[in-house]
Amino acid sequence: MIKAAIMGYGTVGAGVYEAVVTNQKVIAAEIGEALEVKRILDLRKFPGDPAEQLITDKFSDIEEDEEISLVVETMGGTTPAYEFVKAALLKGKHVVTSNKALVAAHGTELLQIARDKKVNFFFEAAVGGGIPVIRTLGTGYQGQVITEITGILNGTTNYILTRMDREGAEFGDVLADAQRLGYAERNPEADIEGHDTCRKIAILSSLVTGKEVNFEDVYTEGISKIDSTDFRYALELKASIKLVGAAQFAGNQVTVSVFPLLVSDENPLYAVQGVYNGIVIKGNLLGTTMLYGSGAGKLPTASAVLADMMEAAKHKNENVRFGWTAEKQAVTSHESEKHRYFVRLSGDAASLAAAKEQFEAERVIQLPGLEEVAIVSAPMTEFTYRERAAKVPNILAMIRAELSER
Amino acid sequence: MIKAAIMGYGTVGAGVYEAVVTNQKVIAAEIGEALEVKRILDLRKFPGDPAEQLITDKFSDIEEDEEISLVVETMGGTTPAYEFVKAALLKGKHVVTSNKALVAAHGTELLQIARDKKVNFFFEAAVGGGIPVIRTLGTGYQGQVITEITGILNGTTNYILTRMDREGAEFGDVLADAQRLGYAERNPEADIEGHDTCRKIAILSSLVTGKEVNFEDVYTEGISKIDSTDFRYALELKASIKLVGAAQFAGNQVTVSVFPLLVSDENPLYAVQGVYNGIVIKGNLLGTTMLYGSGAGKLPTASAVLADMMEAAKHKNENVRFGWTAEKQAVTSHESEKHRYFVRLSGDAASLAAAKEQFEAERVIQLPGLEEVAIVSAPMTEFTYRERAAKVPNILAMIRAELSER
Numbered sequence: 001m002i003k004a005a006i007m008g009y010g011t012v013g014a015g016v017y018e019a020v021v022t023n024q025k026v027i028a029a030e031i032g033e034a035l036e037v038k039r040i041l042d043l044r045k046f047p048g049d050p051a052e053q054l055i056t057d058k059f060s061d062i063e064e065d066e067e068i069s070l071v072v073e074t075m076g077g078t079t080p081a082y083e084f085v086k087a088a089l090l091k092g093k094h095v096v097t098s099n100k101a102l103v104a105a106h107g108t109e110l111l112q113i114a115r116d117k118k119v120n121f122f123f124e125a126a127v128g129g130g131i132p133v134i135r136t137l138g139t140g141y142q143g144q145v146i147t148e149i150t151g152i153l154n155g156t157t158n159y160i161l162t163r164m165d166r167e168g169a170e171f172g173d174v175l176a177d178a179q180r181l182g183y184a185e186r187n188p189e190a191d192i193e194g195h196d197t198c199r200k201i202a203i204l205s206s207l208v209t210g211k212e213v214n215f216e217d218v219y220t221e222g223i224s225k226i227d228s229t230d231f232r233y234a235l236e237l238k239a240s241i242k243l244v245g246a247a248q249f250a251g252n253q254v255t256v257s258v259f260p261l262l263v264s265d266e267n268p269l270y271a272v273q274g275v276y277n278g279i280v281i282k283g284n285l286l287g288t289t290m291l292y293g294s295g296a297g298k299l300p301t302a303s304a305v306l307a308d309m310m311e312a313a314k315h316k317n318e319n320v321r322f323g324w325t326a327e328k329q330a331v332t333s334h335e336s337e338k339h340r341y342f343v344r345l346s347g348d349a350a351s352l353a354a355a356k357e358q359f360e361a362e363r364v365i366q367l368p369g370l371e372e373v374a375i376v377s378a379p380m381t382e383f384t385y386r387e388r389a390a391k392v393p394n395i396l397a398m399i400r401a402e403l404s405e406r
Numbered sequence: 407m408i409k410a411a412i413m414g415y416g417t418v419g420a421g422v423y424e425a426v427v428t429n430q431k432v433i434a435a436e437i438g439e440a441l442e443v444k445r446i447l448d449l450r451k452f453p454g455d456p457a458e459q460l461i462t463d464k465f466s467d468i469e470e471d472e473e474i475s476l477v478v479e480t481m482g483g484t485t486p487a488y489e490f491v492k493a494a495l496l497k498g499k500h501v502v503t504s505n506k507a508l509v510a511a512h513g514t515e516l517l518q519i520a521r522d523k524k525v526n527f528f529f530e531a532a533v534g535g536g537i538p539v540i541r542t543l544g545t546g547y548q549g550q551v552i553t554e555i556t557g558i559l560n561g562t563t564n565y566i567l568t569r570m571d572r573e574g575a576e577f578g579d580v581l582a583d584a585q586r587l588g589y590a591e592r593n594p595e596a597d598i599e600g601h602d603t604c605r606k607i608a609i610l611s612s613l614v615t616g617k618e619v620n621f622e623d624v625y626t627e628g629i630s631k632i633d634s635t636d637f638r639y640a641l642e643l644k645a646s647i648k649l650v651g652a653a654q655f656a657g658n659q660v661t662v663s664v665f666p667l668l669v670s671d672e673n674p675l676y677a678v679q680g681v682y683n684g685i686v687i688k689g690n691l692l693g694t695t696m697l698y699g700s701g702a703g704k705l706p707t708a709s710a711v712l713a714d715m716m717e718a719a720k721h722k723n724e725n726v727r728f729g730w731t732a733e734k735q736a737v738t739s740h741e742s743e744k745h746r747y748f749v750r751l752s753g754d755a756a757s758l759a760a761a762k763e764q765f766e767a768e769r770v771i772q773l774p775g776l777e778e779v780a781i782v783s784a785p786m787t788e789f790t791y792r793e794r795a796a797k798v799p800n801i802l803a804m805i806r807a808e809l810s811e812r
Contacts, residue, residue, distance in 0.1 A: 023551060023690070026550070030548060132547065135545055135546050136541075139538075140541050141538065143425070144712070268698055273672075287705070290696075290699065291698075292696040292697075293692065293694065297693070299693070300691065300693050306548070307549060307550070
C-alpha cells in the first residue's frame with residue numbers, strides 16, 4: 001500500500017483524488033499494490049465532499065507522517081508550494097507537481113534534492129496538461145538529437161485565437177467572453193502576455209539540453225495586439241495565428257522564445273484548435289512529430305499527475321534519471337533567430353516601396369476595403385528585420401511567419 | 407560496450423546502422439556506454455558500403471557470438487524472421503524488431519520467451535514508424551483506462567486518399583502514380599486492402615488489453631472501392647475519408663476493425679495528410695490525445711528501433727514489464743459496432759424514400775450534375791444497418807462516418 005498526500009484541493013487536486021479513486025483497480029494491477037490518498041492539505045473545509053475526512057490545514061500532518069511516501073502538489077504559485085515541496089523531498093518523500101511556476105523557478109534545486117534523497121520529483125502535468133510530452137521526451141525519443149520544439153502550450157490563448165479566427169471577432173471581446181465562460185482568468189496577463197507559455201517552453205528546453213534554461217532569458221511576446229484584420233490576412237494566406245513557445249537546438253546554440261506565429265494550413269499546429277495544445281517535436285532522425293491533447297482541465301491534468309505518481313510508485317527506492325543539472329544553458333540572443341515576417345503597412349506608395357525593398361518581399365497582399373497593405377518578407381534574422389524596419393515608414397504591425405515555403 | 411547485430415540490411419536496417427553511427431555520442435552519454443553494431447545479416451553483398459565489413463550471410467555468426475547481446479530484426483515477413491528471432495531470444499539476447507507481421511503472428515510466444523530468458527522483445531517501430539505510440543501507451547498513460555484508439559496507421563493509403571481528396575483524382579490513377587514514386591509497392595494489396603493496418607491495430611489492442619488480440623479476428627475493409635465522387639460528397643460534408651484501424655475497449659467488450667471512415671474537419675485525424683500517421687487515443691481521464699508523425703521512412707523508423715535498443719541497453723539484465731500474455735482477448739462481433747453511415751443511392755425516388763426511412767437519415771445530399779443522391783444515417787449498429795440496407799433498393803456505396811454531431 002502506497003499512501004499519498006495531495007496539497008491543494010482546487011480543480012486539479014480534486015481531479016487527482018477522483019482519478020486515484022476511479023481508477024484504483026487499474027492502478028493496483030499496474031503497480032502491484034494499492035495507492036491511497038491519506039491526507040489532503042487545504043485551508044478550506046469541504047463539508048459533504050467525499051474527501052472531507054482527509055482534509056487538514058497543517059502541512060506538518062503530511063510532513064511528519066512517515067507512512068506518506070508520495071506528495072502531490074497542486075496548489076500553484078511558489079509560496080508556500082516551494083517551501084512545502086522542498087520540505088517533503090528533504091523528508092525523503094517523492095513529489096509530483098502540476099505547477100509550472102514552481103518548476104520554472106525552483107526545478108533545478110528540487111531535482112537535485114530529489115537525487116540526493118533517492119526519490120523522484122516529477123512534473124508531467126506542468127506542461128501540456130494531459131499530453132505526456134515530458135515522459136515522451138524522456139523515453140520516446142531515446143538516442144535522438146532533438147533539434148526543435150514548437151508548441152501551442154496555453155489553452156486560454158489558443159481558445160481566444162481560435163474564436164478570433166472563426167468569428168472574425170476582436171481580441172477584447174473574445175477575452176471578455178472567455179472570462180465570462182471561465183476559460184480565462186480575471187487577471188489574464190499570465191496567459192495572454194505569454195508568461196505561462198514562457199515557463200513551459202523553458203521547462204521543455206531544460207529537459208532537452210539537460211541544463212537549466214532560465215525562463216527569464218526567454219524573449220516573450222503575447223497576443224494582445226493581434227486584431228481581426230490580422231486574421232483577415234491570415235485567411236488570405238491560408239494560415240492561422242497561434243501563440244507558440246519555440247526552441248531550437250543546434251549544439252550549444254539554443255534559442256528559446258514565445259511569440260504569435262502565422263502557421264500555414266500544412267503545419268500540424270494549424271489544426272490545433274480551441275483549448276487544445278499541440279507540441280511539434282523535430283529530431284535529427286525522426287523528422288516531425290506532434291503530440292496533441294487537452295492542455296488543461298481537471299481530469300486531463302489529473303491523468304498526467306497520476307502517471308507521475310505511478311512512475312514514482314514503481315521506483316520507490318530509486319531516483320529515475322530525469323530533468324536537468326544546475327549547469328546553466330546559455331540562450332542565444334533573440335536577435336539571431338530567423339523568421340519570415342508578415343508586415344502590415346499604411347497604404348501609401350512610399351511605405352510599400354520601402355517595405356518591398358528592405359524586406360525582400362515575397363508576397364504583397366491587398367485586401368478589399370482596407371486602406372493598408374501587407375507583405376511577407378524573405379527569411380531574415382530578428383536583428384536584420386529590426387535594422388531594416390527602421391527604414392520603412394508607417395509599419396502598422398508585424399507577426400512572425402513560419403519559414404516553410406508555401 | 408554493447409554489441410548489437412542487425413538482421414536485414416534493407417531500408418530500415420541501413421537506417422538503424424546510420425542512426426547508431428550518427429548519434430553515437432548521444433547514445434553513449436544516455437546509456438553510459440558505447441553501442442556498436444558488430445554484425446549485419448544479409449544474403450547480399452554491399453561493396454563500398456560503410457558497413458561492408460560487418461555483413462555476413464550466416465545467422466550462426468550472430469547466434470553463436472556471445473558478445474552480441476542485442477539483435478535488431480528488420481528483414482520483414484515471418485520466414486525466416488520468426489526462426490531467427492526466436493533463436494536469438496533463446497540464446498538470451500534482447501531483440502528489437504520493426505516487423506509488424508512477425509509481431510502480429512508470433513508476438514505472444516516471443517514476448518513469453520523474452521520473459522523466461524529475462525531479456526526484452528521490443529517493437530516500437532512496428533506501429534506508427536517514428537511515432538513512439540507503443541512506449542507512450544506503456545508509460546505515458548499509466549493508471550489510465552484506455553477507452554478508444556482510432557489510428558491512421560498506413561502511410562501508403564493515407565497518401566493515396568490525400569491525393570484523391572486534393573486533386574479529385576481516381577483511386578487507380580493515384581495508386582499507379584504512388585507505385586511509380588515508390589510510395590506504394592508493386593503488389594499493394596497488404597496496404598490498400600487494410601491488412602497492414604489490421605496487424606497494427608491488433609498489436610495496439612493487445613497492448614491495451616494485455617491479452618492477445620488475434621489479427622484474424624479483426625474485420626478489415628480497404629480503400630479500393632473509394633472513388634472521386636465519394637470525395638465530392640466529403641467536401642460537401644466538410645469531411646475527408648481516412649483508412650482507420652479502430653478499437654474500443656469497454657471492460658471485456660472489445661471491438662477492433664479496419665475501414666474507411668468519413669472524418670469531419672474538427673477531428674484531429676482530418677489534418678493528418680500524405681504519408682503521415684496519426685493515432686487518436688482516448689482515456690477515461692485524459693480525454694482525446696493524438697500522436698502524429700512519420701509512419702514510415704528510413705530514419706523515422708530507425709529512430710523508433712534505436713529508442714528500443716536503448717531501452718534494452720538500460721535494462722540489460724531485466725525483462726521490462728511489457729506486452730501481453732498468452733490469454734486470448736475475445737473480439738466482439740463487428741456487427742455490434744455503432745456508426746453513422748454515409749450511403750449513396752441511385753437517383754430514383756423510391757430508393758431515396760426507403761433510405762430516408764430505414765436509415766433515419768439525418769442529412770440528404772444532392773450534388774449538381776450527379777444522377778444520384780446520398781444520405782447520412784442516424785447512429786446504428788452494423789447489424790441494424792445491414793438488416794435495413796436489405797430493404798433499400800439501389801444502394802451504390804456505403805462509407806462509415808464518425809458518430810460526432812456536426
